[in-house]
Amino acid sequence: MGDDCCKSVKVFAPATVANVVCGFDVLGFAVYAPGDEVIMRLTDEAGVKIKAIHGDEGKLPLDPAKNTVSAAVIDYLQAIGEPERGVEITLFKKMPVGSGLGSSAASTVAGLFAINTLLEERLPREALLPFAMAGEQLACGQGHADNVAPALMGGFVLIRSYDPLDVIRLHTPPGLVCALIHPHLEVATRDARRIIRQQVSLKDAVQQWGNIAGLVSGLYREDHALISRSLQDVIIEPVRSMLIPDFYTLKQKALDQGALGFGISGSGPAVFALSTDQDTACSIRDAVQEHLRTLGIESDGYVSQVNAEGPRIM
Amino acid sequence: MGDDCCKSVKVFAPATVANVVCGFDVLGFAVYAPGDEVIMRLTDEAGVKIKAIHGDEGKLPLDPAKNTVSAAVIDYLQAIGEPERGVEITLFKKMPVGSGLGSSAASTVAGLFAINTLLEERLPREALLPFAMAGEQLACGQGHADNVAPALMGGFVLIRSYDPLDVIRLHTPPGLVCALIHPHLEVATRDARRIIRQQVSLKDAVQQWGNIAGLVSGLYREDHALISRSLQDVIIEPVRSMLIPDFYTLKQKALDQGALGFGISGSGPAVFALSTDQDTACSIRDAVQEHLRTLGIESDGYVSQVNAEGPRIM
Structure with missing residues (x-):
């Protein structure tokens, strides 16, 4: 030893x-x-x-x-x-x-x-x-x-x-860039889980599993358009988005800047967008942070490639 | 003209x-x-x-x-x-x-x-x-x-x-072989749809979309073990299987013969199994048909590769 x-x-x-x-x-x-x-x-x-x-x-x-x-x-x-x-x-x-x-x-x-x-x-x-x-x-x-x-x-x-x-x-297709924005709000994971409905309609569930299957296929095919079309959530987001002020405006601003998709990161309040290049990701981050500021909400913004390696020795 | x-x-x-x-x-x-x-x-x-x-x-x-x-x-x-x-x-x-x-x-x-x-x-x-x-x-x-x-x-x-x-x-990974068995029972698609619950638990839905994501990944990776682990249905099969006599015995017999997975084809009453070779598929077909015969149910059996081409001119 x-x-x-x-x-x-x-x-x-x-x-x-x-x-x-x-x-x-x-x-x-x-x-x-x-x-x-x-x-x-x-x-x-x-x-x-x-x-x-x-x-x-x-x-x-x-x-x-x-x-x-x-x-x-x-x-x-x-x-x-x-x-x-x-x-x-x-x-x-x-x-x-x-x-x-x-x-x-x-x-x-x-x-x-x-x-x-x-x-x-x-x-x-x-x-x-x-x-x-x-x-x-x-x-x-x-x-x-x-x-x-x-x-x-x-x-x-x-x-x-x-x-x-x-x-x-x-x-993990190369070239995917993620914008992450953390608004300074308190959302406890336990609360975020509590508000989710424990029963869902079969119709919504079918849509959701069509989308996850589409997303996985899009990742393997490196098909950005398919990834984008698949980044839809009909079950959790409609509920959890209520915890994030102006969520759907933030989403629209991200999509307007060219996001492939936008959503809540984990149980929030951080939100994320995927895009195909650094410049787009920076514009998304800026647009979302700017709108949050108009609501009087400060935030942290990050832009980086999707990390295919995991932890590393520094 | x-x-x-x-x-x-x-x-x-x-x-x-x-x-x-x-x-x-x-x-x-x-x-x-x-x-x-x-x-x-x-x-x-x-x-x-x-x-x-x-x-x-x-x-x-x-x-x-x-x-x-x-x-x-x-x-x-x-x-x-x-x-x-x-x-x-x-x-x-x-x-x-x-x-x-x-x-x-x-x-x-x-x-x-x-x-x-x-x-x-x-x-x-x-x-x-x-x-x-x-x-x-x-x-x-x-x-x-x-x-x-x-x-x-x-x-x-x-x-x-x-x-x-x-x-x-x-x-579509090469080499997947399908056994199809059509028991001579009447199951109308409309009835088969009617018995399905229109509300599902979120927990079951999460399991189901984990499995479909696993299956799609398994197809792209040509990973038979992953395909096999993913071929599970916690939502529809528990209900629809009631329309097929001895369904779970038939399933076990198929798995015993080496099936990657076994389930209801569409809304039934046909059942299917996927396997990795012709001999295994034939054994599965025979085992399932034999058990159906012990129940006094005649059936048609088919074995073929998964067809990646679709329709063809003869």
Whole structure:
């Protein structure tokens, strides 16, 4: 163990857009911006410790058992039979908590990727997923995989089934650029889930599964027009959009600027648009942020390619 | 017009499996067996006539306005501005009516493909679809496209949206073999639709759209294991299976023989299984037919590759 002492690594893990309009609870993709960073160091002192958390405005717990990053690392170390490892974590939150951007997923994935890198990739990358999902359970009260899976694996990821867990990395066409806008509103994921109807009409469900099938086909065919036509949600968006002021105006402004599609990122309040180039994505971001300002709502805006690689060592 | 007189063509159009387990109302694929045949001849005498129908046991109307084949041809001729064309149709029904095999779709598509061939492909193939759908409306009281679209275009076809109509030819992996078994039971499509619940739980809907997304991904990746895992239906099959005696035993027997998946073809009573080779498909067909015989139910069995080409001139 002594040989590893003081080895350290810095890891970036990406924000993610869950649901992707027509894929409620089963689809997500990763971006390059924003994302969280973790510096992790192996120490001689047994146990996982959080040295510091920067950028969270004091919101996240420092208790290793309660913080999702350290808790996931503890689970991982137990699973590989090294519960006594000494680990020191510094977390740099570079995105807001509770934003719909997969904030907790990014941190947790960065931590797991870091420990697995330090321990010479003891587990294959996809085997880290259950630990990341347990982290989500701790953070959100729901062990959903639609943020952690794309954060960990990169690109567009389908969670075909939760029980048994079946995660499929879809083809991610090159050149897709995502605009993400986080309006400074409070929308708790738990509330956002609560307002969704638990019964849906078969007619709407048929439309939705036609669209997700169209989207998946569009990704494999790299067919932007088909991707665009498929980015429609007749079930969740009509309800959740009520939590975002002027949602349909924001959507229209994004589409006017050339978005392939526009929707709520995860459970919001962040919104996203997909487009085929950087300039279009920047125009979309600007138009949406400008309209939010007219409503007196400040926001953060990000533009980046869809991230097909996932976490990376910095 | 005289130059064309007496030109004739014989066309085969395939049976189709609609729904494909997890794609209710939006997915279908074509096979090579069974299928219907049409002989069509241009005549000097104005108007569309049915010369004869073979193999229907007198069930289908000979009145050109009521028969789906002739009615679709009449629509087509009107749309291209040649309502006075003389056409004589002979229809060979080579599969049972009301079986869940897309019987009316096969006949209608054969007729439309024949007239369009005789008139030198006046319309591109996909432009024939609306005429075929109108034929389905006449035959089934529903203008569904999940039989006519694959019968016309071949392979696996997605109807992403009905309004506006958006039909996507998915990738069809080579080597998929379909076993089709038609038990001699009466299940009217209208009844089979009536028993389906019009409200579904969001939880079931999420499972279903995870599965259809998995199936589409599996087709593009040519991933048999993923196709197999995705061929699950938590919404329609639990209800419609009640119309087919011992459905779940038949399913288990098919899976035991190595089927990738097993389900109801369209609205039944035909059932189908997908597999990766001819021998497996034959074993599945035999096992299912044998069990049906123990219940005192006779059946027709067919085995063929998935048909990626659609109708063809014989």
